[in-house]
Amino acid sequence: MSTSPAPKRLAFFERYLTVWVLVCMVVGVAFGKLLPGVTSTLSKLEFGQGSQVNVPIGILLWLMIYPMMLKVDFSAIGGIAKRPNGLMVTLFVHWLVKPFSMAFLAWLVMQHIFSHWIDAETAKNYTAGLIILAAAPCTAMVFVWSYLTDGDPVYTLVQVAVNDLIMLVLFAPIVMFLCGVANVVVPPKVLITSVVVFIVVPLTAGWLTRTLLLKSHGKDWFEKNFLPKFHPVMMWALLLTLALIFAFQADNLTTKWFAVILLAVPILIQVYFNSSLTYLLMRKLKVPHNVASPGALIGASNFFELAVAVAITLFGPSSGAALACVVGVLVEVPVMLSVCKVCNQSRGWYGRA
Secondary structure (H helix, E strand, C coil), rough: CCCCCCCCCCCCHHHHHHHHHHHHHHHHHHHHHHHHHHHHHHHHEECCCCCCCHHHHHHHHHHHHHHHHHHCCCCHHHHHHHHHHHHHHHHHHHHHHHHHHHHHHHHHHHHHCCCCCCHHHHHHHHHHHHHHHHHHHHHHHHHHHHHHCCCCHHHHHHHHHHHHHHHHHHHHHHHHHHHHHHCCCCHHHHHHHHHHHHHHHHHHHHHHHHHHHHHHHHHHHHHHHHHHHHHHHHHHHHHHHHHHHHHHHHHHHHCCCHHHHHHHHHHHHHHHHHHHHHHHHEEEEECCCHHHHHHHHHHHCHHHHHHHHHHHHHHHCHHHHHHHHHHHHHHHHHHHHHHHHHHHHHHHHHHHH
């Protein structure tokens, strides 16, 4: 009598991430309302006058982003030549379709369809946040989605590594261009500073740490002993970051709570549109399912930690742009789990291509 393998599941923290985000929202709003003086002081702490990089949030974001960069194996990029179609589709959707379609959707929804509920300036702020969110490719959670859909781990690494390299060059220009089209002024110097602080530095530090430790201790020790130590650090850093952001957003959330629901609309549309487009294109090109499923998830999900960091740097921790990126965190896990389920259940249909 054969037994079927147990279904793959997220770890406890990731499985209930949406619940933790809701808890952080309640705690953060309560903190902001009950201790407005402390909240105001924390929000004004910056790395240098006019930098707009909040000190406590900047440190916490670094504690999240650096461990993610440790997982990126750039040596896997050599496998691209063997199966380039899947990678080309992912890059096409993420860098040409996703940010531009989100810019149009955010402009349409926030500045026109929902204009009766949102004032013009706030709508522009939300639009900018949604653009920043869409332009940041997912890094860490991709490995979780790939695992749940039986994705090819090596190819997933390749896609993440290439996306991170492209992000160094294209993220800032795309955000600047699309925000400009949407009539949102983005200071180039501030955006470049945020890219250097939250992409270049942690990516370089992660690569150096990974390279040195792999040479001195080996891959087995690095993956089983070193990386797991960062999981609780990342967990608490994420929760504290969200709590602080919600504290800074306390007044907006209590007076404009309906905005959270409105912001979720374009994010949901984008996730399902981009994942479907990637999945169907890969099926058309006869890309293996274990490449197509993580590819579809990479094309749809976001590097929300980076997006939050950039939005805070550009517009401040209490801005509508930061709130838009945080809403992305709130909806991402349940939505991406639904996409994983569709990929798994459609494996037979996909194979008949």
